[in-house]
Amino acid sequence: MNLLTDPLFRVETPDGIERLSLPQLLEALGQDRVESLLGLQRHQEDAFHIFLCYLAGAVLAREARSEPRQPEDFWREGIRKLTGRDDDWAWTLIVDDVTQPAFMQAPVPDKKDFGAFKLKARTADALDILPTAKNHDVKASRSGATSPDGWVYALVSLQTMSGFFGQGNYGIARMNGGFGSRPAVAVYHAERMGMRWHCDVTRLVGIREELLAGPWGYRERGIVLVWEQPWDLESSLSLNVLDPFYIEIARAVRLMGDGKNVRAFGASTKAARLAAGDAGGVLGDPWTPVNVADKKKGQSAMTVSASGLSPELIRNVLFEDGFRAARMQCLLEENEGQSCLFSATVLVRGQGTTDGFHHVAIPVPARAHRLFRRSSERDRLASISKTALNDAKEIQNRVLKPSVIALLEAGPDKINFDRREVNLWLNEATQRFSAAWSEDYFPWLWRQAEQDDADAARLEWLRALRDKAHKVLEEAIARYPSREGRRYRARVKAEGLFHGSLFKTFPQLKEGSHDAPRPG
Numbered sequence: 001m002n003l004l005t006d007p008l009f010r011v012e013t014p015d016g017i018e019r020l021s022l023p024q025l026l027e028a029l030g031q032d033r034v035e036s037l038l039g040l041q042r043h044q045e046d047a048f049h050i051f052l053c054y055l056a057g058a059v060l061a062r063e064a065r066s067e068p069r070q071p072e073d074f075w076r077e078g079i080r081k082l083t084g085r086d087d088d089w090a091w092t093l094i095v096d097d098v099t100q101p102a103f104m105q106a107p108v109p110d111k112k113d114f115g116a117f118k119l120k121a122r123t124a125d126a127l128d129i130l131p132t133a134k135n136h137d138v139k140a141s142r143s144g145a146t147s148p149d150g151w152v153y154a155l156v157s158l159q160t161m162s163g164f165f166g167q168g169n170y171g172i173a174r175m176n177g178g179f180g181s182r183p184a185v186a187v188y189h190a191e192r193m194g195m196r197w198h199c200d201v202t203r204l205v206g207i208r209e210e211l212l213a214g215p216w217g218y219r220e221r222g223i224v225l226v227w228e229q230p231w232d233l234e235s236s237l238s239l240n241v242l243d244p245f246y247i248e249i250a251r252a253v254r255l256m257g258d259g260k261n262v263r264a265f266g267a268s269t270k271a272a273r274l275a276a277g278d279a280g281g282v283l284g285d286p287w288t289p290v291n292v293a294d295k296k297k298g299q300s301a302m303t304v305s306a307s308g309l310s311p312e313l314i315r316n317v318l319f320e321d322g323f324r325a326a327r328m329q330c331l332l333e334e335n336e337g338q339s340c341l342f343s344a345t346v347l348v349r350g351q352g353t354t355d356g357f358h359h360v361a362i363p364v365p366a367r368a369h370r371l372f373r374r375s376s377e378r379d380r381l382a383s384i385s386k387t388a389l390n391d392a393k394e395i396q397n398r399v400l401k402p403s404v405i406a407l408l409e410a411g412p413d414k415i416n417f418d419r420r421e422v423n424l425w426l427n428e429a430t431q432r433f434s435a436a437w438s439e440d441y442f443p444w445l446w447r448q449a450e451q452d453d454a455d456a457a458r459l460e461w462l463r464a465l466r467d468k469a470h471k472v473l474e475e476a477i478a479r480y481p482s483r484e485g486r487r488y489r490a491r492v493k494a495e496g497l498f499h500g501s502l503f504k505t506f507p508q509l510k511e512g513s514h515d516a517p518r519p520g
Contacts (some may be wrong), residue, residue, distance in 0.1 A: 001148050001230040003103060004076050008093075008148040010038035022091070023075035026056060029067035032194035039150045044128070044359045046184035046345050047157045050287060051247060052197060057204040058082055058224045058245040068201040076130055082224050091152055091509040094255050094262065097232075097346050101122050104155040105254050105272075106231040116233060117254060120266040125156035125251070151262060153253060159227070159249040163349045168268020172250045173239075173276035175287045176300040183302055183346040184287045185317065186328035187364070187372070189338055200328060204245070204286060211244035218244040218284075226273065227475045233267055236275035244284065263484045276396035285415040286327035293322040304346045308358040308369045310439045313391050314344065318371060331372050350381055377449070384454060385445050390463050391506075392437050394429055395462075399501045400469045404429045404476055438470040455508075463504055473498055 001008060007019035011028065012035040020028060028034050029052070040048060056068055060077035079091070095102035095447050098114045108114055121127035124146040147156075161182050163171035175182050180486040188196050212218055217240030223229065224243045233252055252267045276283060281301025282290050294300040302323065304313070317323050331340070348355040364371075371378050404426050444464070448457045477491050503510050 001094070002088050003091040003152065004079060004088050006148075008145070008152065010149055010353040011056075012036045012038060021072075021076075021411075023072045023079065026052065026075040027070065027072045029194045029197045032192060032198075034193045036193070037149070040153050041125075041128075043347055044153045044157045045394065046287075047161045048153055049193075049197065049200070050184065051156045051160060053078065053200045054224075054245045054247050055082075056249075057208070058203045060201070060205055061208055061243075061245065062221070066202070068198050076305045085226065087229075090225055091493070093148060094257060096256075097252055101225075101228045102255065103152070104159045104227050104249055105228060106227045106249060106252060108252075109230045109232050113232065114254070115362075116267040117252070118267070118270075119220040119263060120253065121264040122262075128154040128157050138484055142212060146262065149193070154252070155255075158251060158253070160247065161347065162250040168270070170250060170269060170272035172248055173272065173274040173279070173300065174248070174280075174281055174283050176281040176289065176291075176294075176297075177305045179349060180281060180301060180303040181346050181348050182281075182288065183229040183304060183344060185289055185302075185326040185344045186287060188341045188343060189332060191341065191361075199332065202332065203328060203330065207286060208244055214284055216240070216242075216279075216283060218246075223244070230424065231273065234270045236271045236273060238275050239283070242274075270497075273312075274429065275462060286456055287316045289326045289329075290324040291322065292324050304348050306348055306355040308348065308356065309346065309360045311343050312439045313369060314360060314362065314442075315385050318342065319378070319385065321386070327371065331369065335370055337366055338368065340364050362442050364442075365446050365449075366450040375501060380454075381445065383450060384448050384457060387458060388441065388445065390436075391458070391462055392441075392465055394505055395465045395469050395502070396433055398505050400429065400433055400472060402501055403409055403424060403473050403494045406497050407473070407476055407490050409490075425476070429476050432475070433469055433472045436472070437465055459508060462509055466509060469496065 003022040005021055007024070009022070009025050010021045011018050011020050013023060013028065013033045014035065015033075017038070018028075019366045025034070037048075056075075059075065059082060060066060060070075061066065061291075062081060063074075065080055080088070083090050084421050087100075090101040093103050095105075099107050099111060101107045101108070124251060149398045161313075162169075163175060163179060163181070165171075171177075171180070172182065186196075186200065188199060190196065190199075212220060212320045219241065220243075222243035223241055224239070226237065226242070226246055228238060231252055242279070252269050252275060254265050256263050256265060278297065280294065280297040280299060281288065282299055285301070289302040290299050291302050302317070317325065317329075329342075340363075343360070343365055345359040347357050365460070368381070371381055377435055378434055408425055444461055445514070473494060477494065
């Protein structure tokens with residue numbers, strides 16, 4: 001099962017399902033013939049995409065080329081030159097001699113070292129991102145027999161996206177600590193796999209000199225395939241022996257079997273594979289925004305909390321408010337002025353868990369493309385967007401919450417914000433409101449790229465927030481439990497508190513308030 005010569009990948013193309021080797025897949029991506037990869041799960045897509053980009057970028061750099069559209073033979077020979085060996089063991093899924101590398105599997109210096117390896121998985125999905133707290137997001141061990149490409153995707157996902165998972169199971173270096181997450185943030189002008197790959201490889205090659213000149217000490221012809229290097233399970237590789245486009249591994253694993261009955265073995269290690277020190281995951285990865293407001297480290301790779309990719313987080317990344325944008329957010333010169341898609345994905349991890357896979361894809365019209373370069377117009381949009389977020393918080397906390405509490409407490413003279421029994425219902429209401437305005441936030445913001453009147457823009461947003469919040473209150477009145485005999489009082493109190501708090505907090509809504517919803 002040699003990735004360089006055997007057709008291991010099941011690829012949907014315009015001509016139907018084809019089976020391709022890795023070099024053939026790279027050629028097909030350059031020709032934009034790839035519709036999808038069968039067996040590639042959604043949470044694995046970005047890991048495999050980034051793997052293919054780094055691999056192609058490294059080959060192009062060694063060949064002093066920049067154009068990703070290349071034939072199969074170019075990729076095969078270029079990958080073999082990266083390996084620097086007379087064999088293809090580093091690109092073979094199962095290699096019986098554990099002192100030799102296998103694909104994404106480091107060799108051990110001596111065969112006796114393999115005694116530390118224990119059975120970890122009998123299927124690829126059991127090997128993949130192991131801790132699964134939310135089994136509805138990323139299910140564990142769902143299938144029986146695994147096709148070869150399934151093992152490839154699982155290995156890439158495990159080795160390039162893993163965080164810390166107990167003693168001896170270290171995470172990747174391109175992550176802010178073991179409980180961090182590795183996001184993939186980029187801007188695209190097409191969603192097709194081939195077009196995305198071509199765009200990212202082009203941008204990657206364009207920043208190579210910048211990465212070489214960075215503080216990490218990367219070498220011009222350093223190590224690209226980290227899994228080729230023997231691993232004694234105790235030592236770490238220094239960053240200064242690596243190529244800027246290195247493809248790392250996090251875990252000591254080996255596949256064993258005859259191709260039909262494959263099993264994965266793993267061993268704990270005494271140190272992470274890469275010695276990244278206190279870098280906080282800031283290693284030049286162009287898909288990762290940098291948090292420049294980290295109070296402990298000064299800067300660190302963006303880590304997403306269990307709340308996911310919220311509008312506030314996305315807004316801060318887009319406008320570099322507390323963040324330095326990922327280099328893949330930069331537009332290619334020939335694409336400026338065109339509509340595009342801002343894409344962000346992340347598998348959020350906690351302590352021994354994965355807390356959900358999150359993905360946002362936000363269309364950005366051509367009229368708003370200026371937000372990707374510094375200008376007074378970008379600053380204006382940044383200010384408007386921040387005010388809009390604050391307005392949403394104010395309506396939620398000072399208008400909607402008191403109204404819902406008054407409803408649940410049956411219209412008391414003075415509401416009690418601390419009653420635990422109402423919190424579940426209250427949280428449901430605020431989540432519904434948040435989901436409602438989040439959907440419209442960025443489309444509204446893009447419209448302001450052509451709106452010069454900031455007050456009018458804000459009034460439009462406030463009216464939309466008012467209507468959405470009132471709809472949530474109406475649904476609560478219809479659905480939430482209430483005390484018998486006090487239903488009318490509870491409703492009147494909730495409605496009255498809603499409008500009273502609304503006009504007190506946002507007096508500008510009093511003008512033209514005849515169109516505001518009123519209790520019926």
